[in-house]
Amino acid sequence: MKAATIRDVAERAGVSVASVSRVLTGAGVVAEPTRSKVLEAVEALSYVPHSGARSLSTSRTDVIGVILPDLFGEFFSELIRGMDVACRAQGRHLIVSSSHDDAANAAAAIRSMRGRVDGLIVLSPHLDSGELTSSLSGRLPVLLMNGGDLDGQQPSMAVDNTGGARVAVEHLFSLGRRRIAHVGGPTGNLEARQRKQGYLDAVASAGAQPMLAQGEFTQASGFAAAARLLASDQRPDAIFAGNDAMAVGVLLAIQEAGLRCPEDIAVVGFDDVPIAELVRPGLTTLHIDIAGMGRRAVERLLTEIDDAAANSPQAANDAAREIIVPRLVVRQSCGASTSTQGFSGERP
């Protein structure tokens, strides 16, 4: 049995295909008896419009695509969740393509999505992807997240990594720490660079000396980097890690070295992944509302798509960079509060 078409529905309801279409799309007016006859027929045949045919005549797909790099588990799922919620609310669908670790890979994914989505959200921690995207996009609306945005013309969103890092380091200074070290992420990663820059700014403002160690955004690399720092003759009294995974590695290294956190060395991370509040001591870190970011990204892309469809010239208005400001979450690892809190890590 073939699937029912709009003509089958029209025939069964005793009306024309135009009326059926009007009822289903909500466009135009239909008299009440017609409407109910149509709905009845739709129900009886369990008719579902053929999305391809619809997209052919409307030249919209009602689908938006997301291109993702290889991401940490929690970040990925939170982001998708937020996007999904926003899409569902707008009657859109989400098509994802993940694990694009290099630019060429991402480019291929973008190409394969063209023609099947109304717009794209591209997460690109690679510096060169700004140009890459614009060169590939043709006239497909694109929203860049956490990327370079080299030309400043693409609509984009990004976390204020520099500012967040500065806040973290200033917080440590305000608690009396003086020898504050930084464990940075991979050099090729834009976010890693920005966080390092924020650290350097804050240290410079305080008139202190920077102490740097290189990591890879992984727990193991944080452990190794911290081990190097602890062995140096000028041992730091605080470590600001480029992300939470490395911060947890730092905590373990401190523990393994027989030192105490926060008494001997304070630690601050970045991202506020769920594990941050579960480790002991609880990790002070910068919180980002990841799901909210995802939701916001979808909303912005949709207005961009609408603008493009309307050919409106004020599209330039939307071509702004939106900044997400992370919020410092103070737990035990920074030493600000010495009270030992009981376990209360409810996780939904």
Added chain:
Amino acid sequence: MKAATIRDVAERAGVSVASVSRVLTGAGVVAEPTRSKVLEAVEALSYVPHSGARSLSTSRTDVIGVILPDLFGEFFSELIRGMDVACRAQGRHLIVSSSHDDAANAAAAIRSMRGRVDGLIVLSPHLDSGELTSSLSGRLPVLLMNGGDLDGQQPSMAVDNTGGARVAVEHLFSLGRRRIAHVGGPTGNLEARQRKQGYLDAVASAGAQPMLAQGEFTQASGFAAAARLLASDQRPDAIFAGNDAMAVGVLLAIQEAGLRCPEDIAVVGFDDVPIAELVRPGLTTLHIDIAGMGRRAVERLLTEIDDAAANSPQAANDAAREIIVPRLVVRQSCGASTSTQGFSGERP
């Protein structure tokens, strides 16, 4: 500037649309000079076939849908990653819809996907979703994951929760533990029930008494449940938790109670989420190759789709239930190995 169509390409290349189509789809034969002229024109116009038009004439979308409940971060992202890899390898796309916590919600998502996907993968921890799916699916190929599969006719995949739990508990018995308790997941959850059943089986085989506590698959609930168990007059010497999140809560409760793991109480979890090897002591747990499961699910769905397209009667062959057998990963928390391992938690 409108997007180029196949006719634009044909005109520029000086050939017919049929030839262009043949080059792009790979169907039929084309002479070499024609092929290269076409590819050149495609390149010049940066032509991308209109997926809607294509799906209209081929009645395929090359997209598969995934319906997901609210999942834990790591599980979700690993699963999607595996599916995504498999899809890409087969030239398919993945459309996701997550956070469907109840059956009605999932049903709505399934309906909204009909007509825009070639098949569906439905993750449903709800007991009633087997019928739900079959009633909604019409003639859309569906693969059920971790669901009830009440009628046994749907192709499906599931983890051997019962068997895995039994292995875990038997392992504890083999280490000399005798008073083994279980912290179970929510009663409405099928997987929670199966794991509990495996625990009960193993305990019965050993002629021991079951000790049960109720949790919610969250870390906090595991903490609370363990606290209750530790306060009882017959304190257990081992706790098998229904998943890793609860197991971590159990570890914290033991620590907070001034007891030692594994010396006083051994702990075993289920799932082997990344955090399992990072907590101290390292958590002994049952490993599931989540990404592999996702990949396999896509592959099975694709063969199901092919069978449906070919109208082949041996489709019944595929309507089997495939079982994923979890593997016990022994770390420190069960007390099997007393050697303290250094930190080596490399995480890609």
Added chain:
DNA sequence: CCATGTCATGTAACCGATTACAGGAAGCCG
């Protein structure tokens, strides 16, 4: 009573691909 406007509905063109079938060029053989 006729001209005119309003409103609901129907007819048919169109979106952009695929592909069955027709047709033409070239090659081969007798």
Added chain:
DNA sequence: CGGCTTCCTGTAATCGGTTACATGACATGG
């Protein structure tokens, strides 16, 4: 050179929606 393949290419029908425009019914006002 004629007839027959063989091989490639082009024409046009088709998929299932949407929607501009035509149509017809009915009400209203002069």
